[in-house]
Amino acid sequence: MPETDVTEAARAPGRKQEETLETRAASTGSSLANSRRRAKTIEAKHVDLYYGAFQAVEGVTMTIEPNKVTALIGSSGCGKTTFLRSLNRMHELTPGATVKGGITLDGEDMYAPGVDPVKVRRLVGMVFQQPNPFPTMSIYDNVAAGLNLNSRRMKKSDKDGVVERSLRGAHLWNEVKDRLDKPGSGLSGGQQQRLCIARAIAVEPEVLLMDEPCSALDPVATLAVEELISELKNHYTIVIVTHNMQQAARASDITAFFNLEESGKPGRLVEINETETIFTKPEQQATEDYVSGRFG
């Protein structure tokens, strides 16, 4: 099955939109909350991912557009999470895991020999499926963890500002502002996940990867996180992996469909296009079968 790149037509309107908004923001001098920060683009070219001798993902070529939400959908085991983890060099943390092919961040190859994976991960953040606040730290310290652990010396007042900004950005400030020194594990599931998102955005990455961020949450918390995602895309590039097709349809601008031919074979990118196109008139038969529920 041929893979499809994002078409020029799809890319062009996005770029035009950015320019207009940027010039408008520059001329009015509006605050960060209103302006659109141009985040980075990730390009993957013929990416193959292996766990030891087993090939999990084959020949993925796609572009992750800046300031857009890209959703990776597909049935279980087709390599979506593996591919996502290769975008911030977490895939290689599994013993025996290797990456072939090129992945670039705004044109810079992130797998080049001299590149420090720690630096890549500071630019490309990740939020996981299970909320995982650090249990030994308070809420404040959890949000500031990215700053403390990266040895960025900051004055206390600056750090307070960053923590408040991140918690406001994650729509969690009002709920926790009175108990910032309480442990992070005392929150509900949805609050914990928003705390993890606040922690991820506190270091101001360029790209935010989210691995099924709502699958462990109830519908109310899911809605809160989805609203958050649509706001965050103004400042960051977002990639989310989701099992939930309706969530992909609701929350994303671009959707990429991954599929396995049969189990034991590597997963491949079948089709990538604007979300509306994927869900209404997909080009590939397998995509149509998946989104209409005939399998998966």
Added chain:
Amino acid sequence: MAPPTEKSPTGVELTTQPLALGPNGITGGTLPAWGQYAVIAGAVAFSVALLLAIGSFSVGLMLALTVVVACAGIYAWSRVVEGPRRALDRAVTLSIAAAFGLAMIPLFSLLFEVTKRGIPGLSAEFFTDDSRGVVGGGGAQHAIVGTLVITGVAVVISVPIGIMAAIYLVEYGTGKLRRALTFFVDVMTGIPSIVAGLFAYALFEIFFGPGVRMGVMGSVALSVLMIPIVIRSAEEVLKIVPKHLREAAYALGTPKWKTIVKIVLPTAFAGLVTGVMLATARVIGETAPLLVTTGVINSLNTDPLDGRMENLAVFAYSQYRSPGVDKMASYDLAWAAALVLIAIVMILNVVARLVYRRYKTEIR
């Protein structure tokens, strides 16, 4: 009479057997709540009476006979009232409880004896005076202080080495080297304590000549025994820290060593402290290695680098082996030293558990 038959929906003939149940269908009888205690009491009475009648009464025989009679009695009674399955269940439960009691007997007997014999030896003098210039009796202050100093230095040596080795095994080790290390750590846990003592002695003899005795030599010997225990327990505790916490730190762009120091170790802190305390409790009473390394001395010595240092285990041994003029006083001192040693071990265990409960991190 043929058992009643009926047909299934598809026309197959089914034979229905009446189930072997009580008169009310599935509801059988139950022994009353006081039932098993009554049986035990009855068994005690019965065995006491029987043994007295025979004329060979002893506590051990009585207990054994009680267990046998009680198990048989409860089985018989329960079988009639409740059915064979529950009867067997009750009988086996009772015999397991009896086995537990049997296992506890040596422990309680030991504690009882040591307390009974050790208390007469305890006195203010015991804790504040040493045995210098005394031919029998005296105090054990030098021994208590010596034990604390020697064990303290052993902890200072073992903890960094043990925990760093555990960090290597859990976070960095791969393949052959890790397997070899794990194997050798397992071997080291089985080293006889006298061998550890001889090793420490031989090591210091190279530098200081034959006949050297120092407190720190005892610490080295104890470290050889402690390090594998610390490594094993630290390894287990570090493995329990979930992978997703480390991944959360990596995803923020944290280098690996910082993740270990700032995330993994604090999360595992309570478990590490408990492991170290339990390892300490394990080695604090080792006598053989200390005999050949720290020697026997009657006066107080607080400098681990300067000559012989007495400790509680060796003190108890030497008071028993070579008592002074007043034999009973020496024996009393030996028992008292043993009591103090047991008390220290118990305190370490209790504190270890309290620390764990107070400081452990609940990981959701």
